[in-house]
Amino acid sequence: MTTDNATGAAPVRFDTKIAVLLREDLETWQRLNVTAFLVSGLGTVIPEVIGEPYADADGTAYLPMLRQPVLVFEGTKETLASAHAKALGRALPVAVFTSDMFMTGNDADNRAAVRAVGKDQLDLVGIAVHGPRNAVDKVLKGARMHP
Template identity: 80%
Template structure:
């Protein structure tokens, strides 16, 4: 896909997790935070340009909510009743690592059969979804030139997958 710099907001949160208040939520300010037993992690190759990091992150997490509906919370609404789309129930933690660490993390995600999405360097040169899928399909898993990986699963399994990565600055 041909990508150009876009305005994308990516939020990260502490590794202690938590949930967002949603429309209809009964949580109050005094309630203790809920620690999720699952984790969403995005691992980016450390040599990406800032706009590429945002773009890759947005693409990587876009599939999680469609394929794993349990990760998406209820719709939001403001005090005026204006509706907003639902978001993930838990934080999305963004990490960075070397190409070698990213490749190793991909192998660990595959061996654990965790839900995952990939973004390869080839996708920066394509212009549409069909060509994106063809670019990934053309390369064996162990030869993908990964620039990003998103993974979802039990906290401890995800932590093992992203071992060696560091929180994105």
């Protein structure tokens, strides 16, 4: 739930949830990098998650961003594999980041690293998922909020 403090509007409760699940053994820089990559995929296929462009009081324009909070969770390798399978089983949009992607330096090599492995053998270090609140909650069962 968020409150629009600028306008004093009532808190907003979204019907959907955006969540990122990270493997608990990642280094800090990896957590940040993986989160940024994962959420970038959502707006490309789910345009309704993107809000309106920003502008400051001087009229300087800024890019639009996600219109709702992104909740970040962490879990074990097994929790990630389970969440991935549940998300796919529910036909929710999913972005993935695998450990092999840390060794690549560009988008083409990232896609090749994922394409080289079957979905049940991916060495996942993070996923992002979007969908109805209850469905995303069920996908994330066993994960805990990122500290």
